[in-house]
Amino acid sequence: ALRLLLMIVGAAIIVWIAVTISLRPLYRLSEAIAERSPNDLHPIRQSVPVEVENLVETVNSFMVRLQSALDALRHFTGNASHQLRTPLAIISTQLALSARAGSLEEAQAAALKGGASVAHAEHILAQLLRMANIDAAGSSEKHDFSAIDLVAVAQNVTADFVPRAADAGIDLGFEGEGEATILAEPLLIGELIGNLVSNAINYAGRGAEVTVRVGEQAGAVWLEVEDNGPGIPPEKRAMVRQRFARGEANAAPGAGLGLAIIEEIAGLFGGRLMLEDGAEGRGLRARVVFGGAEKAP
Numbered sequence: 001a002l003r004l005l006l007m008i009v010g011a012a013i014i015v016w017i018a019v020t021i022s023l024r025p026l027y028r029l030s031e032a033i034a035e036r037s038p039n040d041l042h043p044i045r046q047s048v049p050v051e052v053e054n055l056v057e058t059v060n061s062f063m064v065r066l067q068s069a070l071d072a073l074r075h076f077t078g079n080a081s082h083q084l085r086t087p088l089a090i091i092s093t094q095l096a097l098s099a100r101a102g103s104l105e106e107a108q109a110a111a112l113k114g115g116a117s118v119a120h121a122e123h124i125l126a127q128l129l130r131m132a133n134i135d136a137a138g139s140s141e142k143h144d145f146s147a148i149d150l151v152a153v154a155q156n157v158t159a160d161f162v163p164r165a166a167d168a169g170i171d172l173g174f175e176g177e178g179e180a181t182i183l184a185e186p187l188l189i190g191e192l193i194g195n196l197v198s199n200a201i202n203y204a205g206r207g208a209e210v211t212v213r214v215g216e217q218a219g220a221v222w223l224e225v226e227d228n229g230p231g232i233p234p235e236k237r238a239m240v241r242q243r244f245a246r247g248e249a250n251a252a253p254g255a256g257l258g259l260a261i262i263e264e265i266a267g268l269f270g271g272r273l274m275l276e277d278g279a280e281g282r283g284l285r286a287r288v289v290f291g292g293a294e295k296a297p
Contacts, residue, residue, distance in 0.1 A: 025049055029056070041067040087121040090114070145183040145269065150221055150290075151176045151214045153186065157193040158212045161201065169206035172197070176214035180221040182290045184269040192265040196225040196286050199259070204229030204283065221290045228283040237275045262288070 029046045043060040094114035101107035158174045165172035182189075193212070200210040204227035213224050232240060241259050263273045271290040278285045 022049065026052065041070070084121055084124060087117040087124070090117040091121070145185055147181050148184055148186050148189060150180045150182050150189070150223060151178065153189055154193050154212055154214045154223060157190055158197060161194070161197045165201050165210065168201050170201055170204060171209045172201070172212075173209070174212045176212075180214050180216045182221050182269065184290075188265050188268065192262050192288065193223065193225075195259075195262050196223075196288075199286070200225050200227045200229075200284075203227075208283070219291075222287060223290075224285055224287040226278050226283060226285040228278055231278060231282065231284040232275060234277075241273070241275075259286075262286070266290075 025046070025048045029044070029048055029052075032044065032046050041063045043063060044056055046056070048056055091114045094110040094117065098107045098110035098114070101110060154176065155174055158172065162172055197210065197212060204210055208227050208229045210225065210227045213226070215222055241263055259273070265271075266273050266288045269290060271288050274287045274289070276285045276287060277283075
């Protein structure tokens, strides 16, 4: 019995030592995580037993996604505070002017300017939210894209813009027939086309012609919106593709996010945006090419 007791005690000591040594890397991992700053979401590089490596890789993957989400949130709040500061200041000024107005006409004029600033702020906020949605879709690991007919979507979006184009004195038309299928998300593709057409209407000028075209060639589906307005000088085309970049100072009001939204949506679906001269060197042709588009089953 004494020998059996000594064997049991010895075995317990050996097991305790073995477990302690085996768990030491986990203790170091726990200490490394506990000492981290809440803002430090870099992957864990601590040495751990083979059995726990998959768990550490899963935690690292989660931390990378969390860092991406936090970066997108900081980017959105920073952009929103920067872009909304000017219209909010104008609104405050116009409210103060309307309160001190000496006549009804002055108060109404101040109210109209304030209302225009409110509409501008709403437009900026809507575009910022679109950018946030695009960033979230781009960072998502799961993409549930479906086969859509780009001809039908472009035709419907163009028809929606006909009344606005008529009010602006612009001849808006569509060219395309048959089917041109791509794998994409219908709402975002509609947003892309809408931004292209809206930009053309805003900047082409009264009396201009805007044409939306869709076609397919050599396995690639392309969409283009062409106008015969003033266009964009070649040396400025790289600049206007950036976020919050604007064209000429007397251009239509906006946040400078239209082309950035178009380019990011196109990239999400494997497309690329090109800015070219229009026909006979006049105006601008904005072309989006979706390479290697797949046919619907």
